[in-house]
Amino acid sequence: MFNRRFAASVTTEARMEDPQILDRIKSMVDTEHALREQLASGKITAEEEQQLLHQIEVELDQCWDLLRQRRARRDVREDPNQAAVRPPREVEGYQQ
Template sequence: MKDDDILTRINGLIAEEHELRARLAAGEVSAEDENDRIVSLERALDQCWDLLRRRRARREFGEDPRDAAPRPIDEVDSYQQ
């Protein structure tokens, strides 16, 4: 996966988040369904940003960014605690 692919994924997740919030405001989804999906989207975003930062760091230090793999979501979540 290339940096541009990761950024495209991030933008898609953000767009979905905005759409979901608009659907909640329009009464098309319940607050519970919106919240469940938002949590999932935020976790996926954290995972993508983590991977992008690690790829950039590897590149900065002369290492191959392709060696950076996505970390499990549970591992990325633990950074915020």
């Protein structure tokens, strides 16, 4: 079965620096690829894949949002550590 290493949500992490956020993003992208491979080999069902992909996508959106907040704060000479993870409902509602 699928290794749920991404399950510890970004919201439960201690204050993350940019490199840690980027590492987390890379890890989740790698997990997405692994899920697709597991689906192709029949190790998980399409429903399982979709459920897990949705969880990853939400957390990816939160990570990208946090990274953008940190960069924006840095650009205006504010403390990037004051950036906060926004709730999934808020991040998922953004227009892109």
